Amino acid sequence: MKEIILIKDGELALKGLNRSTFEDMLVKNIRWRIKPFGAFDFKKSQSTVIVTPRNDEADMDSAVDEISRVFGIAGYSRAAVTDKNMDKILEVAPIYLKDQLLEAKTFKVNAKRSDKKFPLKSPEISATLGGKLLECFPHLRVDVKNPDIIVTVEIRDEAYIRGNQLKGAGGMPCGSSGRGLILISGGIDSPVAAYMMAKRGIELVGIHFASPPYTSLRAEEKVHDLLSKVARYSGRIRLYTVPFTEIQELIRENCPEEYFTIIMRRFMMRLSNMLAHNTDCHALITGESVAQVASQTMLALGCTDAVAEFPVFRPCIGMDKEEIIKISRKIDTFEISIQPFEDCCTVFTPKHPKTRPQLPDVVEAEKSLDIEGLCNRAYEGIKQILITADGVENA
Ligand code: ATP
Ligand code: MG
Numbered sequence: 001m002k003e004i005i006l007i008k009d010g011e012l013a014l015k016g017l018n019r020s021t022f023e024d025m026l027v028k029n030i031r032w033r034i035k036p037f038g039a040f041d042f043k044k045s046q047s048t049v050i051v052t053p054r055n056d057e058a059d060m061d062s063a064v065d066e067i068s069r070v071f072g073i074a075g076y077s078r079a080a081v082t083d084k085n086m087d088k089i090l091e092v093a094p095i096y097l098k099d100q101l102l103e104a105k106t107f108k109v110n111a112k113r114s115d116k117k118f119p120l121k122s123p124e125i126s127a128t129l130g131g132k133l134l135e136c137f138p139h140l141r142v143d144v145k146n147p148d149i150i151v152t153v154e155i156r157d158e159a160y161i162r163g164n165q166l167k168g169a170g171g172m173p174c175g176s177s178g179r180g181l182i183l184i185s186g187g188i189d190s191p192v193a194a195y196m197m198a199k200r201g202i203e204l205v206g207i208h209f210a211s212p213p214y215t216s217l218r219a220e221e222k223v224h225d226l227l228s229k230v231a232r233y234s235g236r237i238r239l240y241t242v243p244f245t246e247i248q249e250l251i252r253e254n255c256p257e258e259y260f261t262i263i264m265r266r267f268m269m270r271l272s273n274m275l276a277h278n279t280d281c282h283a284l285i286t287g288e289s290v291a292q293v294a295s296q297t298m299l300a301l302g303c304t305d306a307v308a309e310f311p312v313f314r315p316c317i318g319m320d321k322e323e324i325i326k327i328s329r330k331i332d333t334f335e336i337s338i339q340p341f342e343d344c345c346t347v348f349t350p351k352h353p354k355t356r357p358q359l360p361d362v363v364e365a366e367k368s369l370d371i372e373g374l375c376n377r378a379y380e381g382i383k384q385i386l387i388t389a390d391g392v393e394n395a
Contacts, residue, residue, distance in 0.1 A: 001096060002081040005051040005064060006162065010074040010170050023049070026072040026173040029235065033070055037063040045156075069233045071199050072176070073168030079160040086120055086128060089153060093129055093161050094136040097151060100163040101133065106143035109133070112154045125153055172201030174235050179203045180313065181272055181281040184239070185343045186222045189287025189316050191230055191333040192324050196315035197285050198234035205279050206239035206387070207272055211248050211344040219341035224385070224392055229333045232389040238279075242271055243381040244344050247374050251366075257350045259365040261295045262357050264345070265304045266366070270375050273309040275382070284308055289316045289324065294353035303362045 007030065009023060027042050027049055034040060034051070038058025043050045051067075053060065060078065067076050080096040082088045094101070101107065111125035120128065133151065134140055154160040180202040182194040198204055208223045220241060227237050247267050255263055272284050288296045295304070305312055316324050328334040354361075386393040 001092065003053070003060060004079050004081055004160070005060070005067060006077050006079050006160065006165075007049040007051065007067065007073055008075040008165065008168070009047045009049070010072050010168060010172070022072070022173060022176050025176050026070075029072070029173050029175070030067060030070055033066050033235065034063040037066065067168075068166065069169050070173075071169050071171035071201065071233065072173035074170065075165040075168050077162045077165045079154075079162035082159045082161065084115065084118060084155055084157075084159050086125070089125075089159050089161060090129060090132045093151065093153070094133060096161055097149075097163050100149055101137050101140065101151075104140065104148035106141045106147045107133065107149045107151060108142055108144045108147045110150050110152045112152065114154065114156045118155045125155070129153060169199070169233065171199035174198055174201060175203040177201035177203075179205055179279065179281045180283040180285050181205050181207055181276045181279065181310075182237075182285040183268060183272060183287075184208050184223055184227060185287070185345060186219055186226065186337065186339075186341055187287065187343065188321075188328050188334065188337040189289060189292075189324055191226045191287075191331070191337065192327045193285055193287040193313075193315050194227070194230045194237075195233055195327065195331050195333075197283075197313055198230065202283070202285075204230070204234050204237045204285075205275075205281055206237050207275055208239060208241045209244040209268055209271070209344050210241050211245040211347060212243075214245065214248070214347040215342045215344055219343060222336060222339055222341050224387055225336045226333050227387045228389060228391055229331055229336065231387055233331065236386055236388045236393070238384055239387050240275055240279075240382050240384045242275075242378050244378060247378055248344060248348055250369055250374065252348045254368045255365050258352055258354045259357065259362060260348055260350045261345070261353050262300055262303050262362055263366045263369075264348075265295055265300075266307045266362070267371075267375070267378075269304055269307045269312075270371070271378055273307070274375065274379050276310055281310070283311045283313050285313045285315070287316050287324075288314045289319055289321075292321070294355045297355050299356045299358070300354075303357050303359050306359055 039054040041052045082092045109126040109130045111122040113122045152162050182204050184190045184206045231237050251263050
């Protein structure tokens with residue numbers, strides 16, 4: 001039986017004149033994402049993208065599973081394709097929708113006739129098919145208000161038969177909002193932040209600060225594993241790993257202990273600025289949440305932001321840990337995040353960090369450091385890799 005995938009645009013409908021650019025981007029993303037699962041053709045028609053496999057070799061189950069995680073999609077469904085012929089429709093529908101109909105108690109048929117030359121009108125199609133389904137599945141009842149399953153028949157170039165539409169990942173097509181740089185640690189929050197901003201159409205570039213030997217290779221691999229999970233939604237992510245040991249050691253040797261963390265975070269921001277400029281990113285993204293730790297009080301965040309040259313997006317800012325964990329479970333990063341490996345934030349942590357740091361005091365506290373030289377040296381040591389849903393693509 002010939003089968004296709006029907007995809008409904010998400011919020012794209014709101015975008016007026018930009019709409020077709022957004023749709024093109026969505027199609028491009030879907031095309032790229034399901035490429036491993038076979039050869040497909042794409043057609044746009046009335047806020048629907050029709051995906052047709054070119055031959056029987058296409059892996060439709062995997063393609064549909066992938067599509068469920070592509071942003072910019074409100075809903076999707078698989079549909080059987082038949083000739084535009086009522087007998088054929090009556091023959092195919094009960095077979096194609098058998099499993100769904102057996103599970104349902106109530107149903108209705110919804111017919112859409114784009115081809116006005118089709119001999120039956122929409123209500124006639126609905127009534128005829130409805131009768132046939134009641135005959136084949138005597139346990140079913142018709143419920144036009146709140147049915148368990150809506151059987152939709154669309155008469156276009158051919159006839160499409162489908163059951164309920166499934167909910168898509170929502171959001172905007174990745175890349176439609178430009179690029180952003182995610183500061184990714186091994187923790188719970190930053191992968192969630194990455195996912196949330198990718199959902200708003202931001203293509204992700206990653207930056208991670210590593211402080212060997214205080215942090216291990218396993219800690220870096222953990223970050224790869226986390227981003228690989230995020231990449232299932234966002235598409236592939238280029239990750240830049242910055243050697244951060246010298247900076248941390250010099251902070252420890254030269255700055256007052258209570259300012260260690262805030263000064264370190266300002267270095268993270270400066271290096272992120274440099275990378276963002278060079279990778280065409282227009283925002284920095286972090287997993288910070290107000291009051292979670294000392295460096296995330298309003299005043300501390302202000303001191304961090306004072307050196308940022310881009311807007312800093314913190315999608316978790318108003319969320320409780322529990323809410324963040326709920327999302328991390330959904331995107332399957334939680335179990336990875338809780339593996340115990342040292343992050344550079346957890347080495348040299350002060351016993352009594354300043355929770356209400358004043359910017360002039362912070363500037364004074366870091367004054368003895370050669371900020372530019374340190375940043376340039378760290379930047380020169382950056383290593384990059386490409387991370388996909390399948391893991392690390394190249395070293
Ligand atoms: P997370 O769970 O994301 O690690 P957190 O609550 O542990 O967050 P911090 O460790 O203070 O908070 O880090 C705050 C944010 O700073 C992180 O969400 C992340 O965006 C960024 N960050 C922390 N450590 C690193 C790192 N080693 N490399 C890159 N970014 C980092
Ligand atoms: Mg952390």
